[in-house]
Amino acid sequence: MAETVKATNITWHQGDIVRANREAANGHRATVIWFTGLSASGKSTLAHAVENTLFERGCRTYVLDGDNIRHGLNKDLGFSPEDREENIRRIGEVAKLFVDAGVIAMTAFISPYRADRAKARSLCPDSFTEIYVKCDLAVCEERDPKGLYKKARAGQVKEFTGISAPYEEPESPELVIDTSHESLEESAAKVIAYLEAKGIVPAA
Amino acid sequence: MAETVKATNITWHQGDIVRANREAANGHRATVIWFTGLSASGKSTLAHAVENTLFERGCRTYVLDGDNIRHGLNKDLGFSPEDREENIRRIGEVAKLFVDAGVIAMTAFISPYRADRAKARSLCPDSFTEIYVKCDLAVCEERDPKGLYKKARAGQVKEFTGISAPYEEPESPELVIDTSHESLEESAAKVIAYLEAKGIVPAA
Numbered sequence: 001m002a003e004t005v006k007a008t009n010i011t012w013h014q015g016d017i018v019r020a021n022r023e024a025a026n027g028h029r030a031t032v033i034w035f036t037g038l039s040a041s042g043k044s045t046l047a048h049a050v051e052n053t054l055f056e057r058g059c060r061t062y063v064l065d066g067d068n069i070r071h072g073l074n075k076d077l078g079f080s081p082e083d084r085e086e087n088i089r090r091i092g093e094v095a096k097l098f099v100d101a102g103v104i105a106m107t108a109f110i111s112p113y114r115a116d117r118a119k120a121r122s123l124c125p126d127s128f129t130e131i132y133v134k135c136d137l138a139v140c141e142e143r144d145p146k147g148l149y150k151k152a153r154a155g156q157v158k159e160f161t162g163i164s165a166p167y168e169e170p171e172s173p174e175l176v177i178d179t180s181h182e183s184l185e186e187s188a189a190k191v192i193a194y195l196e197a198k199g200i201v202p203a204a
Numbered sequence: 205m206a207e208t209v210k211a212t213n214i215t216w217h218q219g220d221i222v223r224a225n226r227e228a229a230n231g232h233r234a235t236v237i238w239f240t241g242l243s244a245s246g247k248s249t250l251a252h253a254v255e256n257t258l259f260e261r262g263c264r265t266y267v268l269d270g271d272n273i274r275h276g277l278n279k280d281l282g283f284s285p286e287d288r289e290e291n292i293r294r295i296g297e298v299a300k301l302f303v304d305a306g307v308i309a310m311t312a313f314i315s316p317y318r319a320d321r322a323k324a325r326s327l328c329p330d331s332f333t334e335i336y337v338k339c340d341l342a343v344c345e346e347r348d349p350k351g352l353y354k355k356a357r358a359g360q361v362k363e364f365t366g367i368s369a370p371y372e373e374p375e376s377p378e379l380v381i382d383t384s385h386e387s388l389e390e391s392a393a394k395v396i397a398y399l400e401a402k403g404i405v406p407a408a
């Protein structure tokens with residue numbers, strides 16, 4: 001009986017659904033789109049704008065951001081360098097799972113350290129688009145939608161990127177989006193155009 | 205300018221794609237299917253068999269199991285009670301993300317503790333199907349595809365569920381599948397029938 005069971009296992013495992021099957025069914029490639037930049041630079045807003053367009057076109061997408069990660073999977077982590085590293089490590093691993101599931105996985109986290117972003121890229125080396133959401137610190141601080149810059153300046157929030165913790169700019173991101181000088185619509189269109197040019201999604 | 209940006213954010217966030225949009229596009233509900241049972245009981249094999257059928261029907265699915273979790277997201281965790289708890293906590297959180305993404309997320313882990321499974325359920329209380337993959341220990345030990353039971357009996361693998369660590373049987377799972385006495389085809393058909401009966405996937 002053990003023999004029979006093992007043989008059955010093998011048959012089924014040969015037939016397992018893999019990423020290529022899912023991509024074929026979805027009509028687009030799976031990839032990680034890794035948005036990085038200062039707090040309030042517009043990463044999450046841009047990711048959701050891109051998602052809206054892709055969803056209208058029938059693409060499978062998902063945005064990982066502070067809202068669904070920091071209160072869930074990574075609620076045990078703080079903002080020390082070690083915890084930031086583990087935060088980004090886990091996000092990279094989850095993004096990899098979504099890519100394996102055939103999804104365009106967008107991540108919207110400050111992810112201030114080059115080494116951590118490089119590790120995330122190494123998990124999906126052929127399917128990783130790093131987008132630097134560039135925005136002047138002064139503009140971010142003026143936006144300050146959650147009042148975090150104000151608190152950081154007052155010393156009430158420790159290790160705040162751009163104020164009391166470093167942000168390491170990407171050296172060779174696939175794309176730079178300057179949200180200080182571009183509208184959200186322009187920014188989203190640039191990302192979509194990039195995905196089309198790379199054959200990740202079909203041209204509209 | 206800060207005002208304009210904030211207003212734009214709000215507009216876009218109102219238009220964000222949520223789970224209900226994805227379920228409508230997919231033509232089925234999203235849910236967690238949580239397989240629990242001894243090592244070699246057939247959890248992962250059953251999950252993949254269910255996935256094969258659902259994929260053929262055009263459903264969006266993903267299987268989380270040892271192959272894609274233990275070497276990735278949870279590679280920092282061992283098999284102590286604390287690490288097992290954190291292992292299951294993270295898997296529950298990732299399954300929740302997949303459900304939010306509109307996917308039928310199947311998890312195939314021993315998940316031996318009732319309390320940990322209850323916590324995973326509490327993350328998706330309305331979308332959680334616990335399936336006890338029941339199999340006699342003697343049958344699991346006879347199958348022993350990875351030779352783990354042999355090693356556990358020899359004391360070479362510590363804290364092995366069923367041998368040197370406890371397995372807490374589910375008290376009220378949605379479904380019990382007895383893989384000691386049912387074929388894989390029968391088992392998979394039962395799971396599909398359950399999903400159809402609950403309106404999670406359309407009847408074929």
